[in-house]
Amino acid sequence: MRGKVVSLLSRLCCIKDQTITTLKKVTIVEVAELAGVSVSAVSRAFNPQASCSDKMRAKVMAAAGQLGYKPNRLARGIRAQSKLIGILVTDFENPAYLTILNQFTRSLQEKGYHSLLINVGEGMSIHEAVELVMEYQVDGLIVTSSVLPQQLTRVCQQQQIPVIIFARHSQHNPVSTVCCNNIAGGRMAAERLIAAGYQRFAFIGGVEGASTTIDRQRGFISRLVELQQPQWQVVSGGQHDYDSGFAATCKLFTQPEPPDGLFFTNDILAFGGMDAVRYEFGLRVAAEVGIIGFDDITAAAHRAYDLTTVSQPFTTMVEATVDRLLAEIRQYRDDILPAIEQIVLDCHLVERGTVREAGYRCT
Amino acid sequence: MRGKVVSLLSRLCCIKDQTITTLKKVTIVEVAELAGVSVSAVSRAFNPQASCSDKMRAKVMAAAGQLGYKPNRLARGIRAQSKLIGILVTDFENPAYLTILNQFTRSLQEKGYHSLLINVGEGMSIHEAVELVMEYQVDGLIVTSSVLPQQLTRVCQQQQIPVIIFARHSQHNPVSTVCCNNIAGGRMAAERLIAAGYQRFAFIGGVEGASTTIDRQRGFISRLVELQQPQWQVVSGGQHDYDSGFAATCKLFTQPEPPDGLFFTNDILAFGGMDAVRYEFGLRVAAEVGIIGFDDITAAAHRAYDLTTVSQPFTTMVEATVDRLLAEIRQYRDDILPAIEQIVLDCHLVERGTVREAGYRCT
DNA sequence: TATTTTTTTGCAAACGTTTTCAATAAAAAT
């Protein structure tokens, strides 16, 4: 670590004869004493659903305000709800997840919940992550971009902790999921590329085995086959990043008969592929090679890319996830076993500049 | 919300005569009973620093394992540490913050702490955010890309909650900070652009008033002045995003004598500016217009941008922040009042393709 | 072996809330 450190000798305030003056934490009992009411009254005054007269509430709030009382949510959490939602994230490469995190945290906050963010990856398996959030007594769990082993969904169910899988689906696992119609998205891409008259197609995946990629590929290929396109291939970049897209595309274009209609499983890969096409092979994007991505991240609209892509309705997906999660929390509280819901939202193609116009006839 | 919902009627397991079979949560007392020891013994067995014989620990762990016991961190938190760190984030536009969040969460997890992520913005003022994390009894607080009102630092200090400001500094506020040497970064940019022979300079800021931007601008301009450059101007994009950079640059290039050496306060703005320069005005980047950004985000290395930029040492900055925060937590625990440290780390210029070679002489 | 020191253990009291239950007060109905 290079750089310099400026150390200020002592704080401006709160020092008195070398000892620290700490403000003792004010609790519910101090408030009760000052207000001249019982401890339970104070508790009720702070809980909207509890039975408490307006007069009482006013008296308590006055005392609380005077003392600067703030409830201890940990203590509350050991009897009542923690108001904590665990959010499990694996993919920190795709900038879409910053947008998604923004929306999750905001939406949860609006509804009085807060986010315990867990980074699952090296040093933290999904198993450990689930155990961890359970130790924190979360009221619910959101799993993004990965899938939960069946054993873990069972554990959550037994503890009555609802789980929603975001942007993945898992057929054999009894758990609610929210994702977009990836198959339809793949079909749109195929149709658009065919309409533009491209003839040799390629699907470029990222991490192998992701349900999203499998669906997008399936949709893409099935539509190609339906429309009698004989020439297509499927390759995998390995990772969900720019370099993987770049490298996979380089490989494609050193073949004897390179493709001319490329569909990438996400925008980042598409950026890599596009840059390989134009800068490494000197081909004209759209005119000679059509490119479609998936996600519609912010940078897809940048002039440097101007990427035609299948847009995922992230905002509605997040909203649906939060709504569903809170609904399941309520149901568990009312001793109803929530049904499993697999919510699939429509995606749509955003036309930009990386695919030539439909109706193009090659000579 | 458009799309379809598939509802599965009932879960595969855990249903029995229309009622839910819940696994009662196993607590420390069940473990104690099974192991035939006291409750406190179990507690100590789970706390590494507590005095507990190996034999006892083994016995307890066996019983705990058999019952599937997991400690309740909320209950623990009301007497001991919560192991929760509040992370306040305002900027969800800049993809750098996804990287930063990745590193913060990972680093904290490695050290046994976990992240309470708060989205401060509309609906959640910084004031509310601080109050909120205090209600959750966080052991420490990290504030990214914004500055804390002095009143709030005092509150945290009184409650013995250490705070580190990340990527900002505040002179008049007694709080530890970690950032890079933004002034030096600005000077590097000036030197490099001058060396390449550009002559009319512009600094393009984002949100007004950010300490980082002020420093970068100050460093840039002061070096221009030192090297006797008479022509420079300062403009502000308003936001920290692509469109602001694009728009600000368009304005610059509709002046009678547009600049030819551009320094943007971050990479996203620079992307916007660069795209304006080449696609809107048809100028050649580097050859005709030099562009330098700040941050060195992933996309700066993409071939489509290949942006020369001042690199912030995010990894070391995060590490320094976490180290310092945990050190202050220990100090508070040992009744030492932590000193205020302002850690400033070196940044460096990453040479890419948006500035022509040094030594260029214009005709 | 007898004594001192150190380590390990259990008991019981916190920690700051919520919640059940019964009692009281207020309102509504007779």
Next chain:
DNA sequence: ATTTTTATTGAAAACGTTTGCAAAAAAATA
């Protein structure tokens, strides 16, 4: 005015841990 119903309150028992204190056990010393 009396009874019934409903809303509000307080006392005390949870909730699942940690921790101070003292007793007991083990280890070290004489």
